[in-house]
Amino acid sequence: MGELVERVDEQDRVVAVVDRAEAIRERWPHRVATIVCRDGDGRILVHRRPDDASRFPGQLNWMLGGAVDVGESYEEAAARELAEELGVRAVPRFVLKFLCDGVISPYWLGLHEAVVIAPVRPDPAEVAWFDWLTEPELEELVHRSAFIPDAREAFDRYRAQDRGRAHEE
Template sequence: MNPADEILDVVDENDRVVARCPRGEAYARGLRHRCVFIEARDPDGRLFVHRRTATKLVFPSRHDMFVGGVVGAGESYDAAALREAEEELGVSGLPQPSFLFKFLYDDGAGKSWWSAVYELRCALPVRPQAEEVAWYGFLPDEEVRRLLGTWEWVPDGLAAYERLRAFRSAR
């Protein structure tokens, strides 16, 4: 199936479903929907970082420190988090990612989605989808912080990353 044809729940400012439509239409019309962000780390605690392919519908060729994606119509955040983690990492049999928090991402220019943030340890060898991931590596946190000012990152991932850092420092 063409990703633009995937049916999504359209939600309001309180994350209540108000309609359904194809992903391509939701993006074109700036309709609010749902996404999941999964921070994947290897057994040594290094963060999975990747560069998106040039064919992605949003933020093509940019780097991201999360795996994830849209929540399908009628799908729960938890189910989407596991599905997306397994799809993007190219593995099966992962444990359920742990839910951390949810926030509303809104860039003020028509990109808005409820964003559920999860964490996951992946001890399995990864084989990311070639159609989703152009490059990847497991990087130490210090390296990721150094690259924040150098690489072009997906803006929603940066927003989730900053919120995750604040969430962890408040614990």
């Protein structure tokens, strides 16, 4: 058996532990934790996936992340993924969660943010290239380039929530 994940329902309640490949093949919802990295100036890290990556080769993303392990919280998974993919440790802050229909499979996407001030050491198996962009630069890139479609939806939801908070203040 490969990577185990928690199969969840439409309310994000665990219904079974399954192989992730099976969850994807059967289109069973499972959990994915993502993390948005900002530098000390508020810029956001954007990266390109390696050309030989099994999922979304050569495409751009503004989030790092991966499947939530069995028994792991979204926050724990986001912190683990940050350490694995960028080689840095930080405490992620939960931002939002939604059921993403997903290009590959449906999943609950938990989006987190972290300020990263330590030098990053990207894992070349996950990150082929990266840069720090301002929000306007990222917004232009998200809608004009080879961005992972799920990442585009997450960005739109993130921006909508951000705008909603600005109106409340």
